[in-house]
Amino acid sequence: MKKAVLLLTGLVLVFGLMTGMVSSQPPGINYVGAGKGMDANSALFSASPINIISSNATPQFPNAIVFEVQADSIAPIIDARLHFYVERDSFVKVVTEEKLDFISSTRINASYTWDMRYTGGLPTGTTVIFWWTITDASGWQITSEQQKVNFNDTRYVWKSLQQDKITLYWYGASNSLAQRLLDTSILGLSSLEANTGASLSRRVSIYIYDDASDMRGAMLFAQEWTGGVAYTSYGTIVIGINDFNITWGERALVHELAHMVNYQMTNNPYNGMPVWLEEGLAMYAEGSLELSFQQALISALSGGNLFSVRSISSPFSTDASLSYQKYAQSYSLVDFLISQYGQAKMASLLEIFRQGCAYDDALQAVYGFNMDGLYQAWLAFAMQKYVRA
Numbered sequence: 278m279k280k281a282v283l284l285l286t287g288l289v290l291v292f293g294l295m296t297g298m299v300s301s302q303p304p305g306i307n308y309v310g311a312g313k314g315m316d317a318n319s320a321l322f323s324a325s326p327i328n329i330i331s332s333n334a335t336p337q338f339p340n341a342i343v344f345e346v347q348a349d350s351i352a353p354i355i356d357a358r359l360h361f362y363v364e365r366d367s368f369v370k371v372v373t374e375e376k377l378d379f380i381s382s383t384r385i386n387a388s389y390t391w392d393m394r395y396t397g398g399l400p401t402g403t404t405v406i407f408w409w410t411i412t413d414a415s416g417w418q419i420t421s422e423q424q425k426v427n428f429n430d431t432r433y434v435w436k437s438l439q440q441d442k443i444t445l446y447w448y449g450a451s452n453s454l455a456q457r458l459l460d461t462s463i464l465g466l467s468s469l470e471a472n473t474g475a476s477l478s479r480r481v482s483i484y485i486y487d488d489a490s491d492m493r494g495a496m497l498f499a500q501e502w503t504g505g506v507a508y509t510s511y512g513t514i515v516i517g518i519n520d521f522n523i524t525w526g527e528r529a530l531v532h533e534l535a536h537m538v539n540y541q542m543t544n545n546p547y548n549g550m551p552v553w554l555e556e557g558l559a560m561y562a563e564g565s566l567e568l569s570f571q572q573a574l575i576s577a578l579s580g581g582n583l584f585s586v587r588s589i590s591s592p593f594s595t596d597a598s599l600s601y602q603k604y605a606q607s608y609s610l611v612d613f614l615i616s617q618y619g620q621a622k623m624a625s626l627l628e629i630f631r632q633g634c635a636y637d638d639a640l641q642a643v644y645g646f647n648m649d650g651l652y653q654a655w656l657a658f659a660m661q662k663y664v665r666a
């Protein structure tokens with residue numbers, strides 16, 4: 278037990294350094310092992326008077342997690358802190374520290390509610406790691422062992438299927454629909470890899486809700502139109518699919534999976550991918566361009582009112598009619614690069630973006646043209662394919 282506490286405290290100190298947190302030195306920790314019995318505190322530490330009686334975290338999906346601790350000591354407890362972090366992909370581990378409110382006493386009950394309505398929510402299936410530091414009036418401090426709490430959407434009883442790096446969860450759909458969606462996912466990923474060289478490096482969980490309304494119940498700030506979301510840094514996709522929207526559902530699922538692949542292939546702390554490439558790859562993964570998008574593309578090509586590659590490198594506006602054209606142009610740019618230059622060059626482009634390269638430099642290095650050169654070359658290709666054909 279003592280050993281575990283020491284070991285964990287070591288970890289906490291490392292986290293403290295990584296995140297720039299100031300961590301006070303528990304009195305025992307400095308002396309144990311170093312004092313060789315010379316220091317009175319050494320003996321005291323092995324009989325640390327602070328005792329954590331209970332430690333719990335109760336999820337209230339999707340709104341909150343309630344953390345509770347009970348502790349006692351010989352001297353009154355004067356300070357108790359909760360520390361927690363969320364398991365996700367991140368370049369910096371952010372540990373949150375919360376000082377608890379309680380009346381000083383030799384025995385305390387204290388709690389902290391993490392209200393996600395103020396901080397932003399977490400997707401279902403996320404794990405949160407937490408621990409406590411408790412200090413008494415004699416200057417003793419202990420750090421508890423780390424515990425995990427799983428933040429799951431317990432409104433439904435989930436079944437699951439697994440293949441390769443995908444785990445698919447569902448509750449309402451038939452087993453055959455679930456199997457079909459898993460097959461679609463695997464097929465979509467392998468065709469994406471054949472075209473771009475890109476694949477998942479880490480596990481992905483897909484949660485199939487019965488419909489968009491069930492899915493929105495898992496979100497704190499869901500927009501009305503939300504049909505599917507990829508929480509890329511969590512490796513989680515949530516989407517509403519049933520027998521009646523399966524055609525849309527299969528395309529949308531592969532689209533979100535492609536965003537997951539893009540993220541895992543290129544995520545870096547410096548620079549993202551241009552939006553036309555991000556969305557173009559996701560559209561390309563879905564399969565051939567849908568008719569409505571084709572029509573938007575053809576009319577823009579014929580009318581000569583196209584967006585420059587530069588302008589669709591930044592996030593698309595919410596104007597629905599313009600975003601059709603932006604998605605269609607993004608698809609067509611990716612179609613051009615893959616069909617004319619092949620898989621290996623697309624794989625090199627993604628690798629260069631993983632290094633955080635600027636857009637013009639990345640294109641120049643792989644294809645020998647910048648964004649303006651890409652626009653000109655693509656325009657000739659697209660006119661031939663959609664207008665003069």
Ligand SMILES: [Zn+2]
Nearest residue numbers: 532536556559
């Ligand atoms: Zn997208």
